[in-house]
Amino acid sequence: PELMSVNGVGKVFNGATVALQGMSLTVRQGDFISLLGPSGCGKSTALRLMSGLSLPTTGSIRWAVPQEPGSLGVVFQEPTLMPWATVEQNVWLPMRLRGASLSSVRGEISEALRLVGLDGFQRAYPRELSGGMKMRVSIARALVTRPKLILMDEPFAALDEITRFKLNNDLLTLQAELGCTVVFVTHSVFESVFLSDRIVVMAARPGRVLRELAVDAPYPRD
Ligand code: ADP
Ligand code: ADP
Numbered sequence: 001p002e003l004m005s006v007n008g009v010g011k012v013f014n015g016a017t018v019a020l021q022g023m024s025l026t027v028r029q030g031d032f033i034s035l036l037g038p039s040g041c042g043k044s045t046a047l048r049l050m051s052g053l054s055l056p057t058t059g060s061i062r063w064a065v066p067q068e069p070g071s072l073g074v075v076f077q078e079p080t081l082m083p084w085a086t087v088e089q090n091v092w093l094p095m096r097l098r099g100a101s102l103s104s105v106r107g108e109i110s111e112a113l114r115l116v117g118l119d120g121f122q123r124a125y126p127r128e129l130s131g132g133m134k135m136r137v138s139i140a141r142a143l144v145t146r147p148k149l150i151l152m153d154e155p156f157a158a159l160d161e162i163t164r165f166k167l168n169n170d171l172l173t174l175q176a177e178l179g180c181t182v183v184f185v186t187h188s189v190f191e192s193v194f195l196s197d198r199i200v201v202m203a204a205r206p207g208r209v210l211r212e213l214a215v216d217a218p219y220p221r222d
Helices: 043-051 087-097 103-115 131-143 161-178 189-195
Strands: 002-013 017-028 032-036 058-063 072-075 149-153 181-186 198-202 209-214
Touching (some): 002 043, 017 058, 043 149, 043 181, 072 131, 103 131, 161 189, 181 189
């Protein structure tokens, strides 16, 4: 089934900066799509529109996921954790917005932390964690509600190459285990080829989609 369709979407900032033009994309269940292009080509703008965090100037976006907290997982470039709250309380946030008490969802939180390799860190504070671990907590928070669709905006951009590679591997395993649908923004050709099965290549200016490529995985995925 179709989870989201982006129809001829454009975004102009302050009536002057054309960030995106005529973007169309259909996201189906199980897709792992990357938006690839150089800095400034409109990738973040496209992802923010897909998250519903900003509104398109032209065109429209249709979601086939429920409009409620936690039905869409979003991961930003910065881990955006609340520094005064523990790992567990941070991951709880989308459940809390749905009205669930912490004690009623401890199991789900532990499972999300296990999926990102951080079970046991429930009571730690963000300042005690490395950059890669904070990013893992962010990912756990995005998937604790088991969203049908996860949107990620260059989640590993701020990390060193080795941690990045490890998290890329873990993300593939995670997607295989959860069967989730991911739209992923990156300026790394390596990441887009390694992770996704469809690459939307965007032009530097003026925010246009150049082409959509299917990735024929060079190794079997199960
Ligand atoms: P990318 O994620 O590919 O680096 P962005 O989507 O962040 O690209 O930006 C696309 C263009 O839109 C850039 O020229 C950027 O400066 C501009 N832009 C992005 N956000 C805003 C904003 N809030 N106000 C004005 N211009 C913006
Ligand atoms: P990554 O970010 O990819 O998980 P790091 O290189 O940041 O890896 O850290 C390596 C490992 O060291 C982590 O996976 C974690 O098990 C452990 N570690 C790092 N920082 C801490 C910490 N503050 N407390 C406990 N263990 C830590």
